[in-house]
Amino acid sequence: xxxxxxxxxxxxxxKAILFNEHFVVYGIPSIVSAxxxxxxxxxxxxxxxxxxxxxxxxxxxxxxxxxxxQQKESFELMFKKMGVDLLKKGVSITLEGNLFxxxxxxxxxxxxxxxxxxxxxxxxxxxxxxxxxxIAFEGEKGYHGTPSGVDNTAxxxxxxxxxxxxEKNIIDRIALSNPVEIVIGNTGKVTDTKAAVDGVKQRxxxxxxxxxxxFDRAENIAYLAKRAIQDRSFTNVGKLMNENHKLLQQIEVxxxxxxxxxxxxxxxxxxxxxxxxxxxxxxxxxxxxxxxxQNKVATAIEKEGFQTVKTVIGASRESVEHI
Ligand code: MEV
Numbered sequence: 001x002x003x004x005x006x007x008x009x010x011x012x013x014x015k016a017i018l019f020n021e022h023f024v025v026y027g028i029p030s031i032v033s034a035x036x037x038x039x040x041x042x043x044x045x046x047x048x049x050x051x052x053x054x055x056x057x058x059x060x061x062x063x064x065x066x067x068x069x070q071q072k073e074s075f076e077l078m079f080k081k082m083g084v085d086l087l088k089k090g091v092s093i094t095l096e097g098n099l100f101x102x103x104x105x106x107x108x109x110x111x112x113x114x115x116x117x118x119x120x121x122x123x124x125x126x127x128x129x130x131x132x133x134x135i136a137f138e139g140e141k142g143y144h145g146t147p148s149g150v151d152n153t154a155x156x157x158x159x160x161x162x163x164x165x166x167e168k169n170i171i172d173r174i175a176l177s178n179p180v181e182i183v184i185g186n187t188g189k190v191t192d193t194k195a196a197v198d199g200v201k202q203r204x205x206x207x208x209x210x211x212x213x214x215f216d217r218a219e220n221i222a223y224l225a226k227r228a229i230q231d232r233s234f235t236n237v238g239k240l241m242n243e244n245h246k247l248l249q250q251i252e253v254x255x256x257x258x259x260x261x262x263x264x265x266x267x268x269x270x271x272x273x274x275x276x277x278x279x280x281x282x283x284x285x286x287x288x289x290x291x292x293x294q295n296k297v298a299t300a301i302e303k304e305g306f307q308t309v310k311t312v313i314g315a316s317r318e319s320v321e322h323i
Contacts, residue, residue: 008043010117012136014099015106016184016276016285016313018216018237019225019244022200022253024148027165027217029222030260031174031229032150033313034158035105035184040097041114043122044175046090049076054094057111059101063190067101067143074108074142078116081138084123091122100309103191104277104284105184109151112139123155134155145194147291152279160314162226174229179312181294182285183267187257189281196278200251214250238272238287245274253279260299262286267298269293 013034017024024030039057040230043224046052053071055064075093079086093115101107116135127135130144136152150163153171164170221240228236245262248254254262258275265273265286270293273286298308 005046008041008118008120010041010114010119011038012041012110012113012115012117012155013038013106013158014311015108015151016182017150018241018276018285018313019222021074021150021275021277021279022197022248023215023218024163024165024308025146025197025200026215027171027220029162029164030148030150031155031160031222031225032163033160034154035099035182035309035313036179036311037099037105038310039095039099039107039110039114041111041118041249042094042096043115043118044092044094046092048090049087050090051079051086053089054092055101056094056096057099057101057107060103060186060188060190061196063101063103063107066190070108070143071111072142074112074139076116077142078112078119078135078139081135082116082119082123082125091119093118100186100307101127101188102283103189103193104275104279104282105309106151106155108143109136109140109155110278112136112152113137114153129156143193144197145168145195160229162222174226176229176314177232179314180234181288181290182311182313183265183270183282183288183294183297183301184276184309184311185261185286185301185310185315186237187255187261187281187283188306189255189257191278191281193278194230196253196280203252214247215243218247220243234287234289240250240269241272241274241287242266243284248275248279255280257281258284260304261306264300265297266303268297270297
């Protein structure tokens with residue numbers, strides 16, 4: 001470890017999975033985007049050994065309390081991976097930024113990436129994005145157990161990404177000339193990604209034939225969606241998102257609240273809508289190119305008493321460089 005700076009500072013993007021959460025755990029390609037909202041981490045000296053956490057992120061009620069143990073484990077995993085020793089001199093870590101701490105929008109990954117970057121700056125380590133991504137992946141294990149790596153990848157690199165887990169993950173940028181508006185709708189339900197992933201695993205083992213068919217279609221959708229995005233054919237992207245949601249319902253990771261918000265968004269004119277992230281609650285995403293459609297869909301969801309975030313897919317690092 002080198003000498004310490006007086007302050008370290010880093011950001012990590014929130015994310016929205018456009019295609020194939022859960023399927024991605026089994027090596028099916030997924031499409032994920034960083035969103036315009038992010039978490040900022042600040043690291044400063046602390047006069048005791050260990051670490052102190054000051055969490056100022058806006059959050060879904062109960063999210064922070066429910067995740068506290070997992071968050072601490074996640075930090076410990078990252079300290080270990082980075083070779084950070086806090087026995088003599090501790091650090092104070094402050095989390096803030098405009099990303100809601102909620103299930104499904106990459107809150108855990110964004111905080112892992114932000115903290116990894118801030119610690120690297122504080123301890124004067126020069127790390128590549130690839131190394132930051134590896135550290136954040138380690139941190140994600142505190143929350144998920146066996147994450148695919150899709151969330152931390154979007155949080156690290158920003159933009160729109162084709163991600164396929166493998167012996168060596170395939171991480172390809174999908175070009176999108178301008179960011180596209182989306183609405184994220186929050187069911188307000190905090191969920192446990194690990195439990196959702198474990199549930200799919202059990203059901204997949206018990207219904208191999210049915211699940212194989214669903215997984216094959218999910219794979220097919222990823223390729224069709226990539227082409228539709230590259231062609232800026234958002235009507236087709238939306239239709240494929242709707243179909244992807246159906247597949248997620250079939251593997252039983254949707255919920256009554258998610259289906260309700262998905263239907264409201266579609267009725268209000270969204271080109272497509274689906275759950276995003278681990279499911280069972282958490283958040284959904286609606287594709288709403290243009291500010292007018294975005295406002296219309298967000299208003300329809302808010303009228304039913306649910307919180308929304310109006311943001312974009314395809315947000316780049318450069319777009320938040322001033323932070
Ligand atoms: C969670 O955001 C995405 C999941 O596919 C889990 C993972 O990929 O690690 C449900």
